[in-house]
Amino acid sequence: MHRRIRIAVLVMGFSGLVAEVLLLRELMIVFAGIELSIGIILANWLILEAAGCLTLGRIADKTRFRLETYTIIAVLFSAAFIAAIFFTRILKGLLGVSIGENVELLPMFYSSFLILLPVCILHGALFTIGCRIYAMYSDNDSSSAAKVYVYETAGTVLGGVISTFLLIPFLHTFQIAAGIALINILACLYLLWPRAAALMRPAEINGTFRKFLKGALAVLLVVTGYALAGGPADALHSRSVDMQWERHNVVHYENSRYSNISVVERDEQYLFFLDGIRELITPVPDIQFVEEFVHMPLLAHPDPQEILILRGGAGGIINEALKHPSVQNIDYAEHDPRLIDIIRKHPTPLTESELDDERVNLEHTDGRLFLSKTSGRYDLIFIGVMEPSNLQANRFYTREFFELAKKRLSEDGILxxxxxxxxxxxxxxxxxxxxxxxxxxxxxxxxxRVSPGESKHIYLSSDSEEVMQLDMMKLMERLEARDITAEEMVPWDIEKKLHAGWQQWFKNYIDGHTTEINYDFKPIGMFYHIAHWNTLHAPEFGSWFNQLDRIGLNVIIPVLVVILLIHFLIRFATGTYARGAIPFAIFASGFAGMIFSLVVIFMFQITYGHVFSWVGLLVAAFMAGAGIGALFLTRITSGEEHGRRLFLYLEAAIIGFAIALPLIFLAARALPDTQASLIFVRILFLAVAFVSGMLVGGQFPLANKLYLKNPEGLSKTAGLIYGSDLLGGWLGGILGGVLLLPVMGLTGTCITVALVKLTSLIMMATVSGGNRKTAAPVPNK
Incomplete structure (x- = not known):
């Protein structure tokens, strides 16, 4: 019977991870690829799992027919997963957000919460009842929760690896969801197999109900198999895309390793969208902006020959640059290489002339990666990213990137x-x-030099004074000498843009506002963009959100001091040690674990720009570490006092790891840009995720053993400890993703984690070896 339960728990972990990764990717598409949403989504996932664990799981645990209840919940989870994908696809329509617009933070929070609600509640309940089922056939109740945790974690690791390398690259989301349902139904049938009934307690056998349940599962198995192989999954996929892009003719839809790419055809125009945000239009782009963006910088340079365009070059920018006769070479690195392939599948005279010109050299790689590896020198570098809306884009607005670009510019070069x-x-x-x-x-x-505009400000940066000396007369002379024909750049418009008063206007415009510098490891520019977007569409919330950039250790330290004071007041007022120390320590570990996960995800995105394809693998590495840590600590713990010492050692290790984490990534950044280094750094990301998971996961079985005083309170203890872990993770996701990492940066965030864990270490150290007789047992309800 143990083997059947283990398989069911493995499938539970596998299904949960795949569902988490797929819904995360689908929601990120709706949320325009903004990585802040990762923290919000993961936080909601964790808090809802905790709610399912502590509420529905306990209710289900009280039933006499636990195996049957587990089966029903697993099937409902599979159905809820499919429904969640569908509602995610049509979420913008439900929120009243138009295609091409961003979703603000508050709608991100509550909409993802509601989408995930049924999926996570049901999946969380499976853990609690799974612990009870495993304990029914185990001689050691106190270790059952830890073992179920280990088996579930093993399933999540399989889910991360298989989804990254086998499922996502070859199947669309509804096909994968149907496959998950199929696997769950098979696991449930195996769990209820007749031979298993002979091993069960007579009080738990209900022949009629079980026969009905197995018959229903058999029917569902056939229906799900047909949906997967016979076409209904494809039909549901197509229908959801049509509803997602209501009143638009979608001619292409796919998920690349970087993002979702959609192409809409309208009035003989092709509109290309990345994660729902318009990237370019062909064959007639926004001529006025493109001409200003391209010609003003090129005319500011006396003899532009070598040009580099990083992202967004096709569909107008390349075409305008090629009008300058001195241009000899254009290197064009597209952020998402698949975008070029899709542009070629929907050709227009404009894009064909751009991409097929012999002076244009296409680089199918990330622009920042190309810039770090090339030895070329350029007269102009154009950044086709128009706003630091997410980490992927913010990588092109940081001091580190500007320093890199400066090294690749010629003497008179302009960024x-x-x-x-x-x-x-x-x-x-x-x-x-x-x-x-x-x-x-x-x-x-x-x-x-800044050229203000009604929708975009254009920045020309250089170490040459030439960029500041451009005036109307010089520009008109070069325009005529180069025989350039422009549709929108008329003399009066040029004079307006080059008027010296604009520089004073811009100085007054930013006077008294932030002087913060945007860094890779402190992406405050992204925070300001999110604040701007929220203020634009939700003024009251946006104005409040913008004040969060003032929060730092000056706020966090007093909060932690108050927590410690409350702990010591309880300790000395009652003469006992507070049993809340263990749940708080696990809460702090959940907080640290989520922050560590977000740090790895965010740093991977900053380094490579395609975390969309690696998020499952990074989560799997963390869960693998958590599982191995839990298994190892379960086996080596010999007694309560030994377990308490190990728990304190892990507390100190997590603090040390948090302090070392920024140094690890800084050292990795200093490595030379070689192929071997790139491979090493990728492995390093997985290793960091694994170690952080191992440190955090190792505390889970120890906490169960330290807290559990009455074996009959197993499910309550498991639920409390597991719920504390997930609640801490929820807070880490909300604060870490939205506030700590963007505002305080990598170092400030890791110091915050160290301080939180130092607080829990002090609490645990003061109860260590305390008065055992005051350790009241868990009430047996």
């Missing part, structure tokens, strides 16, 4: 980029964003 702006809408948030961009550029380049 060109855009940022959201307006001549009439001048909120504090958009001023902070542009002030951040300006000061970050100014910290690297001697001269930064």
């Amino acid at each position: 060109v980029l855009g940022a959201p702006g307006s001549l009439t809408y001048t909120s504090d948030e958009i001023r902070d964003l542009n002030s951040n961009v300006f000061h970050t550029l100014s910290s690297v380049f001697s001269h930064v």
Whole structure:
């Protein structure tokens, strides 16, 4: 019977991880690929799992027919997973958000919460009842929760690896979901197999109900198999895409390793979307902006020959640059290489002339990676990313990137980029964003010239004074000498853009606003962009959110001091040690574990830009460490006092790991840009995820043994400890993803984790070896 239960728990872990990764990817598409949403989504997943574990799981645990109840919940989980995918696809329509718009943070939170609610509640309940079922056939009740945790973790590791390398690359989301349902039904049938009934206690056998249940499962097995192989899954996929892009003719839809790519055809125009945000239009782009973005910088340079375009070059920018006769070579590195392939599948005269020109050299690689490896020198570098809306884009707005670009520019070279702006809408948030961009550029380049616009401000940065000396007369001379024909760049518009008063206007525009520098490991620019977007669409929330950039250790340390004071007041007022120390320590470990996971995910995105394809593997590495840590500590713990010492050692190890984490990534950043180094760093990311999981996961079985005083309270203890872990993870996801990492950066965030764990270490150390007789047993309800 143990083997059947283990298989069921493995399938539970496998299904949970695959569901988590797929729903995370689908929600990220809806949320425009903003990585802050990862923290929100994972946080909601954890808190809802905790709710399922502590509520529905306990209710189900009280039934006499636990195997049957487990089976029903597993089937409902599979159905809820499929429904969640469908509702995620149509979520923007339900929220009233138009195609091409971002979803604000508050709708991100509550919509993902509601989408995940049934899936996570049901999956969380499976853990609690799984612990009870395993304990029914085990001689050691106190270790059952730890063993179920280990088996579930093994399933999550399999889910991460298999989904990354076998499922996601070859199947669409509904096919995978149907496969998950099929596996769960098979596991449930195996769990209820007749031979298993002979091993069960007579009080738990209900022949009629079990026969009905097995018959229903057999029917579901046939229906699910047909859905997977016969086409209904494909039909549901197509229907959900049509509803997602209501009133739009979608001619292409796929998930690449970087993002979701959708192509809409309208009035003989192709609109290309990345994660629901418009990337380019062909064959007629936004001519006015493209001409200004390209021609002004090229005319500011006396003799532009070598040009580099990082992202967004197809569909107009390359075409305008090629009009300059001195241009000899254009290196074009597209952020998502699949985008070029899809552009070629939907050709237009504009894109064909751009991509097939002999002067254009296509680089199918991430732009920042290309810039770090190339030895070329460029007269102009154009950044096609127009706003630091997420970590993927923010990588092109940091001081480290600007320093790298400066090394690749020629003596008179110019770096060109855009940022959201307006001549009439001048909120504090958009001023902070542009002030951040300006000061970050100014910290690297001697001269930064801004051309304000109604929707975008254009920044020209260089160490040459030539960029500041461009005036109308010089520009018109070069325009005529190069025989360039422009549709929108008329003399009066040029004069307006080059008027000296604009530089004073921009200085006044950002005066008194942030002077923060945007760094790779402190992406404050992304925070300002999110604040701007929230203020634009939800003014009251946005204004409040913008104040969060003032939060730091000056707020966090007093909160932790208050927690310690409360702990000591209880300790000395009652003469007993507070049993809340163990749940708080696990809560703190859950907080640390989530922060460590987000740090790994965020740093991977900053380094490579395609965490969309690796998120399952990174989560699997963390869970593998958690499982091995739990298994190892379960086996070596010989008694309560020994377990308490090990728990304290792990507390100290997590603190040390948090302090060392920034140093590890800083050292990795210092490695040379060789192929061997790139492979090593990828392995390092997996290793860091594994070690962080091992440290955090090792505390789970120890906490169960330390807290459990009455074997009859097994499910309550398992639920409390597991729930504390998930609750800490929820807080870590919300604070870490939305506030700590963007505002306090990698170092400040890791110091925060160290301080939180130091608090729990002090609490645990003060109860260690305490008065045993005061350790009241868990009430047997």
